[in-house]
Amino acid sequence: MNSALHYEVEAFDTSRPKLMGRHAAGESFLRGYARHAAADTLLCYARTRKDFEDFERRVAELGGKARPCQWITHGDQAGLGRAGCLFDPAPSLADLAWQRRFSAPSTYSLCGITHTTASENVMDAIGAMMLAPFQSWDAVICTSRAARATIEHVHSCWGAYLAERTGGRVISPLQLPIIPLGVECDEFAAATKSENTRKALRERYGIGKDDVAVLFMGRLSYHAKAHPLPLYLGLKEAAARTQKRIHLIQAGWFGNDSIEKSFVEAAQIFCPSVRALFLDGREPQIRQSIWSAADIFASLSDNIQETFGLTPVEAMAAALPVIASDWDGYRDTVRNNIDGILIPTFMPPAGSGDDLAYRHFAGIDNYDHYIGYVSQCAGVDLRATADAFTALVGDGELRRRMGEAGRKRAREEYDWRVIVTAYQALWADLAERRDRERIVAPRGPGAPAHPLRDDPFSVFSTYPSVALGPDCLAVSMSGVVESDLDRLRSSRMNSFAEEILAPAEEARSLLARVIAESPVPISVLIGADTEPHRRALLLRSLGWLGKMGLVRFEPPVQKSP
Numbered sequence: 273m274n275s276a277l278h279y280e281v282e283a284f285d286t287s288r289p290k291l292m293g294r295h296a297a298g299e300s301f302l303r304g305y306a307r308h309a310a311a312d313t314l315l316c317y318a319r320t321r322k323d324f325e326d327f328e329r330r331v332a333e334l335g336g337k338a339r340p341c342q343w344i345t346h347g348d349q350a351g352l353g354r355a356g357c358l359f360d361p362a363p364s365l366a367d368l369a370w371q372r373r374f375s376a377p378s379t380y381s382l383c384g385i386t387h388t389t390a391s392e393n394v395m396d397a398i399g400a401m402m403l404a405p406f407q408s409w410d411a412v413i414c415t416s417r418a419a420r421a422t423i424e425h426v427h428s429c430w431g432a433y434l435a436e437r438t439g440g441r442v443i444s445p446l447q448l449p450i451i452p453l454g455v456e457c458d459e460f461a462a463a464t465k466s467e468n469t470r471k472a473l474r475e476r477y478g479i480g481k482d483d484v485a486v487l488f489m490g491r492l493s494y495h496a497k498a499h500p501l502p503l504y505l506g507l508k509e510a511a512a513r514t515q516k517r518i519h520l521i522q523a524g525w526f527g528n529d530s531i532e533k534s535f536v537e538a539a540q541i542f543c544p545s546v547r548a549l550f551l552d553g554r555e556p557q558i559r560q561s562i563w564s565a566a567d568i569f570a571s572l573s574d575n576i577q578e579t580f581g582l583t584p585v586e587a588m589a590a591a592l593p594v595i596a597s598d599w600d601g602y603r604d605t606v607r608n609n610i611d612g613i614l615i616p617t618f619m620p621p622a623g624s625g626d627d628l629a630y631r632h633f634a635g636i637d638n639y640d641h642y643i644g645y646v647s648q649c650a651g652v653d654l655r656a657t658a659d660a661f662t663a664l665v666g667d668g669e670l671r672r673r674m675g676e677a678g679r680k681r682a683r684e685e686y687d688w689r690v691i692v693t694a695y696q697a698l699w700a701d702l703a704e705r706r707d708r709e710r711i712v713a714p715r716g717p718g719a720p721a722h723p724l725r726d727d728p729f730s731v732f733s734t735y736p737s738v739a740l741g742p743d744c745l746a747v748s749m750s751g752v753v754e755s756d757l758d759r760l761r762s763s764r765m766n767s768f769a770e771e772i773l774a775p776a777e778e779a780r781s782l783l784a785r786v787i788a789e790s791p792v793p794i795s796v797l798i799g800a801d802t803e804p805h806r807r808a809l810l811l812r813s814l815g816w817l818g819k820m821g822l823v824r825f826e827p828p829v830q831k832s833p
Contacts (some may be wrong), residue, residue, distance in 0.1 A: 273696035275357035275383065276315035276344050276578045277305070279327045283361050286554075290527075294387040297453050297582055298361050304454050304688025306335030310696060314339050315355050319346040349375035357381040357699045362547035363412050364637070366400035372406045374721040377711050381702035383695075385413040388577040389422045391639055392632070398426045399536070401444045402434065407712055409705035411447035411698060415580035416601030418597070420448050422579075445712050449698055452605065453582050454691030455685045460589035464564045469753075473565035477549055483517040484665045487566035487592070489553055489583045492524040492535055495644030498573045498597075499651075500535060502615075504542035506657035511545045513658075514666040518546045523553035523562050540625070567671055568664050570595040572657065573602065573648045574617060583604070584612075585686045588678030593671045597652050605686070611678035613660040619650035740814060742795035743828035748787045752822050755784055759819045774806075774813040782813060786823050793828070 284298040306314065316327040324343040331339050344351035349372065352358050357380055358368065365384045372379060388394060401412070401423075414420035427444055434442040464470070481483050486507060491497045503520070520539070526532035532550075539548035551558050563569075569587030572595070580601035584594045588605070594612030596602040617783045625646065632642040632823040666670050684690070720726035733739060757780055761767045773779065785797060798810050817823045 273700045274309075274311045274313075274315065274355065275359040275699050276317040276352055276355035276697075277302075277327075278358055278360040279316050279318045279323055281323060284330060286556075293582065294361070297387065297580075299330075299624075300453065300455065300582070300688075301361065302330060303334035303456055304340075304692055305695075306331045306339055307456070308689045308692040310693075312340070314341045315344055316341055317344045317346070317348075317352065317355075317358055336440075347371075349379060353379040356703055357383055359383045359385075359695075359699075361385055361389070361775045362397075363389075364397040364400075365406070365410070366397065366404035366413065369404040369406050369410070370722040370725065373715060376715070377405055377407050378706050381699065381706060381817060382410040382742045383699065383702065384411075386415055386419040386423070386579055388579050389419060390576045390643055390816045395426065398423050399430050401446050402427060402430050402442050405713055406444060406446045406711050407706075408445040408447065409702040410445070411449055411702060413451045413695075413698070414448050415451070415453050417450060417603045418600035418604075419506070419579045420450055423448060439540075442827050447542065447698075447702070451691060451694045451698065452601070452686055453580050453585065454686055454688040455582070455586050455589045455682060457589045457679075457687040459560070460563065460586060460682075461591075461679075464590045465559055466564070469561065470564045470806065475520070475523070477565060478547075479515060479519050479565060482569065483519055485519045485521055485566045486568045486570050486661070486665075487523065487562060487587070488570055489523045489562070489586070490571065492522060492526050492550075493531060494534065495640060495647060496527075496573075496577055497575055498571060499647060500538055500602060501542060502652040502654055502657045503570060504539055504546070505654055506542040509658035510661035510665045511543075513662045516665050518665060519549060520546050521549045521551060521560055521562060523551040525552060525554050528759070563587070563592065566590075566592055567668075568593055568595060568661075569612075570661075571602070572597045572615060572652045573599050574650045575643055575651055577643050578602075585682055588612075588675075589682040589686070591675040591679040593664055593674035594678060595664065596658070607677075607681070610674065611676055611681055613663070615660060616653040617650065618653070619646075624649075644753050738825065738827060739804045740791065740794055740811060740825060741828075742798075744794050745791040745826045745828060746786045746794055746797060746814060747824050747826055748790035749824060751821060752783075752787065754784055754787070755778055756822060757817075760822070766820065769816070772809075772812060773816055774809045778810075779813050779817070782810065783817055783822055786817070791826065 281296070284302050286295050286299045288778070292811070314331060316324050318324045318327060321343070328341045331341060344355065360368065363384045363386050365382050368382055389398070414423065431442050474485070488503065494500060507520055516533055520543070523536070526535070536550070551562065553559050569584065569592040571581065571583055573581060574597060578600050584596050584602055585605050587594050589612055594606050596606045596614055597617050598614040599617050603614060604613055606612050626644065628645055631637045632639070637645065695784060715721060720730070738744065761776065774782065780796065786792060794814065797814070798807055802810065814823070818825055
C-alpha cells in the first residue's frame with residue numbers, strides 16, 4: 273500500500289508569485305499524505321539530496337508529527353522495485369514508463385494524477401499513454417468524471433488514427449480510476465469555528481453584522497479561470513432584490529497589472545452596488561483564514577483549463593454554501609440544492625472549434641489565447657445565477673443548512689483521511705495486478721528498452737571501421753606500462769567519463785592482462801559468464817584504453833580453409 277513520491281520542489285511549493293491550482297493541490301496532498309498515510313516510512317524519489325532534504329522539511333512542517341523519510345536516488349530502479357509504486361503528481365508518466373523498461377515492467381507500478389487537461393503538453397501526455405510501455409498495473413488518477421471523459425475521448429480519437437495508420441488496434445492498458453482531490457477538514461473547521469475570529473475579520477474588512485459576504489478564492493483571470501461578469505451581474509441583481517448590503521471578497525492573484533485593472537473596472541461598472549474587496553490569496557494567512565469572514569462561496573468557472581476545482585470542496589469543509597457552475601468536476605462535488613446551487617452552463621457543439629485547435633497547434637495562438645478564445649464562447653446562465661444569489665443572500669437558514677450539509681459531505685468524502693486511504697487501496701490493487709497479469713509488449717531478447725533511445729553503440733554501429741567483437745584481438749603497445757594509465761587519467765579531458773567505465777583498479781588489471789597475454793581475444797579478457805552490466809563496463813573500458821593509445825585492436829586471425 274506504500275508508494276515512493278516523485279518529488280520536485282516546484283510541484284509542491286505554494287510560496288511562488290505565480291501560484292497555480294496544481295501547486296496548491298500538491299501541497300495539500302503532501303500534507304494529507306504525511307498525516308494520514310498508513311506507512312512506517314515516507315519514500316521520496318528525488319534527483320538531488322537537496323530536494324530530498326526539502327521533502328523532509330516540508331513533511332515535518334505539514335505533517336504535524338515526526339515521520340521518518342527515506343531517499344530513493346534518481347535512477348535507482350531497484351529502490352523503486354522495493355517501494356512497489358512510484359507516484360508522480362502529474363499525468364505525464366511516459367518517460368517514467370520507458371525508464372522502467374530498462375529494468376523490467378513488472379518491477380513496480382506507476383501512478384499519476386490529472387490537473388488541467390487542456391494544454392498541449394498534457395494532451396501529448398495523454399496521447400503517449402497509448403504508445404509508451406504502460407501496463408495494467410499502472411494508473412492515472414482522474415480527479416473527476418469530466419477528466420476521465422476527456423482522456424477517453426482523446427484515446428478514442430488517437431486510437432482510431434493509429435489503427436488506420438498501422439492497420440492494428442492500439443489500446444492503453446492504464447487504469448483510470450476516479451479519486452478526487454482532498455482537503456484537511458480539521459484545519460478548515462478550526463479556522464471557521466471561532467466567532468471571535470469571524471467578528472475580527474469582518475470588522476477588519478468593514479463587513480457589518482447583517483451584511484452578506486460572498487467569497488471567491490482562486491486565480492483572478494477572466495481568460496484562464498472564470499470570467500467575473502456572471503458573478504458581478506448576479507450579485508448586483510441579488511442586492512437589488514434583497515436590499516442586503518453585499519460584499520464580494522475576491523482572494524487570489526492577478527497575472528499582470530492589466531488583468532487587475534480589468535477586474536477592478538468591471539466590478540465598478542457591472543456591480544457598483546456591491547462592495548468589491550481584492551485580497552492577495554497567495555498570502556498563507558489570507559488563504560487559511562478568509563473563509564471565516566464569508567457567508568457564501570462562489571466559483572463560476574467557465575474555462576477548459578479547469579478539471580476538478582478544489583476551492584468548492586474547501587468551502588464545503590469551511591461549512592459555506594457553494595454557488596458553482598455546473599462545469600467539469602464541480603458537478604461531482606457540489607450537490608445541487610443540498611450543498612449549494614449549481615448554475616447551468618453552455619458552450620458551442622462539437623465541430624465548432626477545429627480552426628481554434630489548428631491555430632494553437634500551429635503557434636498562431638499561445639495557450640492563454642487558446643483557452644481564452646474558447647472561454648469567450650462558453651458561459652454561465654445569468655438568470656439562474658441571479659436567482660441563486662438571491663435565494664442564499666436572503667435566507668440565512670438556507671445558508672446554514674447547505675453549509676452544514678457541505679461540511680458533512682466534505683468530511684465523509686473528501687477529507688485526506690478518506691482520499692489517502694483510496695490512494696493506498698489503489699496502489700495495493702496495482703500490486704496485485706503486477707502479480708497476476710502478463711506484460712503488454714514484453715521486451716524481446718536483444719531488443720532495445722526504448723526504440724527511440726537505443727544503445728548508441730547499436731544505433732551508430734556502422735560509424736567505425738570495426739566493432740570490438742569477441743574475436744577481435746587486443747594488442748599491447750610497445751613500451752606501455754601500467755603506470756601510464758594513471759598518468760593519462762590525471763587529465764580532466766581523459767577522466768570525466770569515469771562513472772561509466774570500470775573502476776581504476778579493474779582498468780589497471782585489464783591493461784596488465786593485455787600486456788601479459790598480447791595478443792588476446794576480447795572474449796578471453798571479458799569472460800563468457802560475466803554479468804551483462806559488468807561486461808558493458810569492461811568493453812567500454814577497453815575502448816577507452818584504445819583511445820588513450822595504451823592498447824590497439826586487430827581483426828581476428830582468419831583461419832585457413
